[in-house]
Amino acid sequence: MSAADNPLPTLVSMRGIVKRFGANIVLRNVDFEVRAGEVHALLGENGAGKSTLMKVLLGIHAPDEGTILVRGEPLASISTRARLEAGVAMIFQELSLVPAMSVADNLFLGREPLLFGGRIDRRRIRREAVELIAGQGFALDPDALIEDLPFAARQQVEILKALSRGASVIVMDEPTSSLTVREEEVLHTTIAQLRGAGIGIVYISHRMSEIFRVADRLSIIKDGQIQGPFATEQITIPEVSRLMARSAAVVVMKPKARREPGEIVLEVVDLGTARKLRDVGLALRAGEIVGIAGLVGSGRSTLAKALFGLIPDARGDVRLSGREIGALATPPRIRAGMALVPEDRRAEGLVAQHSLTANVALPNLADLTSRWPGVLSWRRETEMFLKFRDALHIACREPGQPASELSGGNQQKVVFAKWFASNPKLLILDEPTAGVDVNAKAEMRALVLRAAEKGMAVLLITSELDELAGLADRLIYMVDGRLVPGEATPRGEEEIRTVLQQLAITHEAA
Amino acid sequence: MTNSTLTRGLTPSPIPAMAAARRAFGWQKAKRLARDHITFIVFGLITLFFILHAPNFASLATANAIGRITAVVSIMAVGMTMVIMCREIDLSVGALASLSAMVGAMLMQTGITPWLSIPVMTAFGALVGLINGLIVTRLRIPSFLVTLGMLSILSGTALTLTDSLPVPIGDRTLGKIMANGTLIGLPAAVWWTVVFALAGIYVLHLSVIGRQMAATGGNEAAARFSGIDVDRAKVVAFAICGACASFAGYMLAARASAGNPSVGVGLELNVIAAVIIGGTSLFGGRGSVVGSVIGAIFIGILAFGLVVIGLSTTIQEIVKGVIIILAVSLNRR
Numbered sequence: 001m002s003a004a005d006n007p008l009p010t011l012v013s014m015r016g017i018v019k020r021f022g023a024n025i026v027l028r029n030v031d032f033e034v035r036a037g038e039v040h041a042l043l044g045e046n047g048a049g050k051s052t053l054m055k056v057l058l059g060i061h062a063p064d065e066g067t068i069l070v071r072g073e074p075l076a077s078i079s080t081r082a083r084l085e086a087g088v089a090m091i092f093q094e095l096s097l098v099p100a101m102s103v104a105d106n107l108f109l110g111r112e113p114l115l116f117g118g119r120i121d122r123r124r125i126r127r128e129a130v131e132l133i134a135g136q137g138f139a140l141d142p143d144a145l146i147e148d149l150p151f152a153a154r155q156q157v158e159i160l161k162a163l164s165r166g167a168s169v170i171v172m173d174e175p176t177s178s179l180t181v182r183e184e185e186v187l188h189t190t191i192a193q194l195r196g197a198g199i200g201i202v203y204i205s206h207r208m209s210e211i212f213r214v215a216d217r218l219s220i221i222k223d224g225q226i227q228g229p230f231a232t233e234q235i236t237i238p239e240v241s242r243l244m245a246r247s248a249a250v251v252v253m254k255p256k257a258r259r260e261p262g263e264i265v266l267e268v269v270d271l272g273t274a275r276k277l278r279d280v281g282l283a284l285r286a287g288e289i290v291g292i293a294g295l296v297g298s299g300r301s302t303l304a305k306a307l308f309g310l311i312p313d314a315r316g317d318v319r320l321s322g323r324e325i326g327a328l329a330t331p332p333r334i335r336a337g338m339a340l341v342p343e344d345r346r347a348e349g350l351v352a353q354h355s356l357t358a359n360v361a362l363p364n365l366a367d368l369t370s371r372w373p374g375v376l377s378w379r380r381e382t383e384m385f386l387k388f389r390d391a392l393h394i395a396c397r398e399p400g401q402p403a404s405e406l407s408g409g410n411q412q413k414v415v416f417a418k419w420f421a422s423n424p425k426l427l428i429l430d431e432p433t434a435g436v437d438v439n440a441k442a443e444m445r446a447l448v449l450r451a452a453e454k455g456m457a458v459l460l461i462t463s464e465l466d467e468l469a470g471l472a473d474r475l476i477y478m479v480d481g482r483l484v485p486g487e488a489t490p491r492g493e494e495e496i497r498t499v500l501q502q503l504a505i506t507h508e509a510a
Numbered sequence: 511m512t513n514s515t516l517t518r519g520l521t522p523s524p525i526p527a528m529a530a531a532r533r534a535f536g537w538q539k540a541k542r543l544a545r546d547h548i549t550f551i552v553f554g555l556i557t558l559f560f561i562l563h564a565p566n567f568a569s570l571a572t573a574n575a576i577g578r579i580t581a582v583v584s585i586m587a588v589g590m591t592m593v594i595m596c597r598e599i600d601l602s603v604g605a606l607a608s609l610s611a612m613v614g615a616m617l618m619q620t621g622i623t624p625w626l627s628i629p630v631m632t633a634f635g636a637l638v639g640l641i642n643g644l645i646v647t648r649l650r651i652p653s654f655l656v657t658l659g660m661l662s663i664l665s666g667t668a669l670t671l672t673d674s675l676p677v678p679i680g681d682r683t684l685g686k687i688m689a690n691g692t693l694i695g696l697p698a699a700v701w702w703t704v705v706f707a708l709a710g711i712y713v714l715h716l717s718v719i720g721r722q723m724a725a726t727g728g729n730e731a732a733a734r735f736s737g738i739d740v741d742r743a744k745v746v747a748f749a750i751c752g753a754c755a756s757f758a759g760y761m762l763a764a765r766a767s768a769g770n771p772s773v774g775v776g777l778e779l780n781v782i783a784a785v786i787i788g789g790t791s792l793f794g795g796r797g798s799v800v801g802s803v804i805g806a807i808f809i810g811i812l813a814f815g816l817v818v819i820g821l822s823t824t825i826q827e828i829v830k831g832v833i834i835i836l837a838v839s840l841n842r843r
Contacts (some may be wrong), residue, residue, distance in 0.1 A: 310734065351729040
């Protein structure tokens with residue numbers, strides 16, 4: 001694409017970027033550019049290299065090879081500060097605003113204009129804030145406290161903050177993930193205004209329909225290589241899905257039809273929560289792996305937590321092996337035979353500073369008492385750990401080692417071990433392979449299959465579509481807290497992706 | 511082999527590199543041990559200083575005296591360890607000790623036998639702790655605020671009961687049972703410290719509920735996701751802490767043969783300092799009852815030693831504060 005095709009000047013241009021982490025090549029010869037007044041969408045699976053590319057752009061990582069040109073000039077320094085001065089800023093998912101301070105104070109945080117004697121010039125702050133807000137045509141009250149503002153307005157403050165520091169390129173990472181539908185409209189208006197002002201926007205999102213609505217061009221990262229840019233008018237959603245799919249080599253072989261589903265283990269009728277879930281009904285049989293496909297934020301984790309009794313306002317019938325447990329708290333549900341490998345291993349799965357033995361024992365304390373009532377048997381505890389250390393090949397130094405010292409993959413195995421040890425009837429897995437390396441992923445997937453072969457009913461939530469395609473016996477789809485009908489036995493990850501995108505679009509239309 | 515626990519599961523290897531690696535492990539373990547117990551090393555050094563510089567410091571009489579002095583803080587520290595283990599705090603223990611001294615003394619005036627009054631007072635403390643725990647867990651108010659309020663309520667009540675007059679205890683047996691009597695050469699106060707420490711070890715380090723407290727403080731979300739009733743663990747910790755504080759307050763009354771409404775003022779600070787010096791993490795999840803008792807004894811030795819070497823009580827307070835901050839900063843992790 002030459003300059004003749006498009007009169008807009010290029011603001012930032014990354015050429016031939018290579019980034020390695022040890023022996024691992026994360027970015028291979030990536031070209032990426034942003035023009036003034038365009039929205040350039042960046043797509044890719046988790047771990048494809050999206051965030052690494054953005055960190056290189058923002059100066060958090062130095063590229064091993066390649067150049068970055070800002071308005072045609074090569075960047076001398078790689079520091080974040082230099083990048084800010086060059087006009088690249090990122091709007092974070094977790095906004096970097098002080099909730100208890102006003103909009104105006106937040107805009108000038110850290111660079112307050114001073115009066116004689118070091119007093120803050122509040123009048124000037126307010127005056128300049130009003131000018132800034134008016135300059136972008138936002139409907140913001142400069143005196144409002146951030147904590148009183150809706151999320152979309154906070155995003156506007158973030159954007160203003162970036163602009164007032166001279167940003168001409170703004171990176172937005174999943175900007176709609178926390179927004180309501182109405183707020184999304186506000187954001188889209190904001191983006192249109194920025195575009196009109198000649199700001200270049202990098203737009204990262206999983207929602208394809210949104211990308212096609214907002215973006216002018218899109219690029220796709222897969223396994224560290226970039227494809228594109230494509231003009232959004234000249235490409236279709238199925239074509240993009242195909243480009244995003246990983247090579248066939250990664251897909252686990254599917255040992256279908258080896259397991260006979262047994263009797264019904266889990267039966268859910270009309271499960272709902274105040275905020276997220278609506279009328280969820282499903283049934284799982286012993287030895288069956290059922291995958292839940294859905295986009296980030298569709299309520300899959302909420303469903304997992306609601307089934308596990310962790311959401312107090314959940315209402316509905318939950319039967320485990322015929323026993324009604326919908327009104328029970330978590331401990332009796334675990335005793336009834338439920339297990340949950342949670343989404344966030346470090347925050348929810350492990351007590352990181354405690355020993356491996358103690359972590360595996362935690363849900364099973366009642367089974368580990370000695371002859372004395374209420375007293376733990378250290379011997380039985382250690383035996384339990386050693387048994388599962390060997391069964392799951394947990395690489396560790398000693399049973400008393402703190403869980404924090406293990407690698408991500410081994411930590412996840414410890415989480416699996418603690419629930420395998422409880423011998424559950426139903427195993428709920430929420431992103432079981434998130435943040436572990438490729439080999440550990442394969443081991444984790446083998447564990448899931450083994451659980452099903454042992455006769456557990458497995459409910460699998462994962463954003464990795466090849467995992468869904470490779471492991472699940474059948475799929476159910478979730479959009480905005482509801483289960484929606486869809487192809488239960490799709491042929492591969494591409495088909496899952498297409499179904500998901502279509503469901504998202506039909507749902508938005510409805 | 512000294513480091514057999516580390517090498518368990520490895521077959522003995524003739525390869526020198528492995529032996530070297532194992533030695534390195536031993537050295538690392540020693541270093542880790544030193545780092546984990548740095549406060550105890552400092553404690554030992556300071557005690558050594560007193561032994562060398564204070565006349566007759568190293569004697570059984572001194573040990574008995576320190577044991578008697580520190581019993582109150584030691585016993586309260588046992589309960590406080592459980593609360594801090596859960597990543598909570600109880601600031602009301604000193605005020606509860608005052609109130610218990612008063613209520614206990616008034617209870618003795620009704621003519622109840624001392625042996626019965628002790629469990630009654632302990633139960634009274636457990637009840638107050640239970641209320642603390644229920645407010646913290648049910649209303650989701652930070653324990654710092656709940657127990658700060660409770661401190662005020664309890665000390666106010668203690669003063670109001672008799673219009674801030676002390677209540678004498680006529681019965682001599684109570685003083686003997688709780689503080690001054692001796693058994694096999696050791697004062698009763700020391701025996702009670704041992705009893706509470708053993709009970710604390712049993713609850714915190716051996717039993718299921720103790721493990722639940724540790725998990726609650728270590729990572730509340732993970733504990734909840736593992737089916738631990740974290741609220742119950744906290745309530746139990748607060749109740750035990752209250753029971754310990756009340757017993758200790760009653761012990762103070764028994765020792766002085768009178769209930770004094772301000773006898774426990776400021777004790778909570780010594781108790782918390784003892785727990786933290788003893789290696790329990792203020793951020794929960796890690797700690798030990800024995801450490802807390804050692805911490806309490808350390809504070810006692812410090813106070814006693816400073817008197818013996820002739821520092822005035824006012825300067826003592828300053829030195830004590832500095833050493834406590836130093837000890838805790840060394841132990842911070």
